[in-house]
Amino acid sequence: MNMKVNIAGIEWKNPVTVASGTFGSGAEFEEFVDLNRLGAVTTKGVANVPWEGNPTPRVAETYGGMMNAVGLQNPGIDVFCERDIPFLRRYDTRIIVNVCGRSAEDYCEVVERLADEDVDMLEINISCPNVKEGGIAFGQNPKAAEEITKAVKKYARQPVIMKLSPNVTSIAEMAKAVEAGGADAVSLINTITGMKIDIRRKTFVLANRTGGVSGPAIHPIAVRMVYEAAHAVKVPVIGMGGIAKAEDAIEMLLAGASAVSVGTANFHDPAVTMEIVDGIGAYMKEQGFGTVSEMVGIIG
Amino acid sequence: MSRRKEDAVILSQEKIAEGIYSMWLKTDAARGAAPGQFISMYSRDGSRLLPRPISICEVGKGKTSLRVVYRVTGENTGTEEFSRMEAGDMVPVIGPLGNGFPLERAEGKRAFLVGGGIGVPPILELAKQMNCEKKQIIVGYRNEETFLKDEFGRNGELYISTEDGSVGTKGNVMDAIRENGLAADVIYACGPTPMLRAVKAYAEEKGIECYLSLEERMACGIGACLACVCRTKEKDHHTNVKNRRICKEGPVFLSTEVEI
């Protein structure tokens, strides 16, 4: 049995990565997880300059999930390149850098800066619901999504994954738009915009008022969207949203994802990804799959 | 890969005041645990995913057990779930987490150890371990349910304030400090934000070195998600902006470094 997958020309040792923003740059998880056993590490969104993020409270628990409005706080690309890339390079895993921006120029600046860095793939977040100009404008309009993809592709030396928002009417249309723009892969879903109200204090729970819902509660929505996107495009799909155990990851693969990302579940158990890698392997063995690609999209 | 989420075994559980529970846990988190650090406690109910950060109240002899004292915040909460557990049950935990109070700063000095409300518990292990010239423990409660009072009495000079005036000074911890004419060279405090603001203002007015244990909503508890930040005066070395992670660099900060 072989767990290797090839995503847009990049070989991962297994189909499991972590969802951006839930794993830092890996350093905080080093004590809990053997990073060498991940197919890839996807880093927290990074912009051209440092971002302070939103006021607190930034997170709330919801039934079977959570909401966040961290607001893409990040140290900026310079610190990221000096500190986080060398850290991750010590491990035998793929590095996917998640990029955020407020304008097309912001994205392109980061992508250009990364062109000469030793990283394997770029994930462009055009879907953050928590900052006004956090890319969501690009992520909710097919034309704008296609344009930003084209712009980023001009500067990118690494394969580009476009990260899609679920807060749209047609995920298939968005996936097609970024494919037309030259995306090498798509990833989805980002968080679903929600709101939670404190009925005692009679106000919003999050300082940002709204936040992105993630975790097991959103998993069926994510599976449906991954299925629709995988049927709409030829490029590989990286599936995420509520994966908390191997079975959830396998559902995504059967729905058409070529790889999966684990996000919120890392907060409940920092070592959950190791169980998921092992669980996918056990399922393949039990079901007689020789490679991961044999199971991808099998449900038709 | 030196750490993991583990199943701590409950050695005992006791209700020590209305809505306040004391639990002793047998856990590896006791190894190296210091006053002011916390543990993340997890629900077993799949609907509640996030950790509950709870301060270390006492470290058992031999460092194989920990005591936590926690408030049940309401019905259908994680803390209510914990309160229904019994000796022998298991509760998933990660710890110890964060950085505790710098004990060494009190050597040879007059210290205030200030706790308010559910910020009272970590002051106990701090009081037990502190080696200083004058150990003045000032704790504030709502009413006569002055949990941990006897333990504090055995570990320093104890001053109590209650909001309703039923025990000690009527008012808050600052009122108790003034009423008793207390003075200090270093202050350690944990409690609700309004109390911490008052302590910070007092310390800064008098130029006293002061350490505050801050609270914020957490998602990871290990420094990865940036949920739990507080505002700082200077740019933080890790975040490269003017905020710092409470779960990682905190929860204890020098008062002059943070804005609350």
Ligand SMILES: Cc1cc2nc3c(=O)[nH]c(=O)nc-3n(C[C@H](O)[C@H](O)[C@H](O)COP(=O)(O)OP(=O)(O)OC[C@H]3O[C@@H](n4cnc5c(N)ncnc54)[C@H](O)[C@@H]3O)c2cc1C
């Ligand atoms: C460093 C630190 C140490 C703490 N030490 C203690 C202690 O020793 N004893 C004690 O009783 N309490 C302590 N608290 C507060 C305690 O974490 C919350 O009361 C508890 O998380 C509430 O959980 P719940 O299941 O009762 O409520 P729920 O309403 O079920 O909680 C929902 C979510 O909100 C979070 N949350 C709710 N209130 C708070 C809060 N005040 N602070 C942080 N997160 C919160 C919970 O962790 C959970 O993720 C501490 C908080 C921090 C940050």
Ligand SMILES: Cc1cc2nc3c(=O)[nH]c(=O)nc-3n(C[C@H](O)[C@H](O)[C@H](O)COP(=O)(O)O)c2cc1C
């Ligand atoms: C605290 C937090 C921070 C996040 N930060 C980012 C980010 O910086 N960039 C990004 O593209 N997605 C970010 N996300 C979205 C996740 O990568 C993921 O798409 C989403 O949470 C769904 O997966 P999950 O249910 O497994 O968490 C964040 C999610 C959470 C919970």
Ligand code: FES
């Ligand atoms: S709770 Fe995640 S960084 Fe502190």
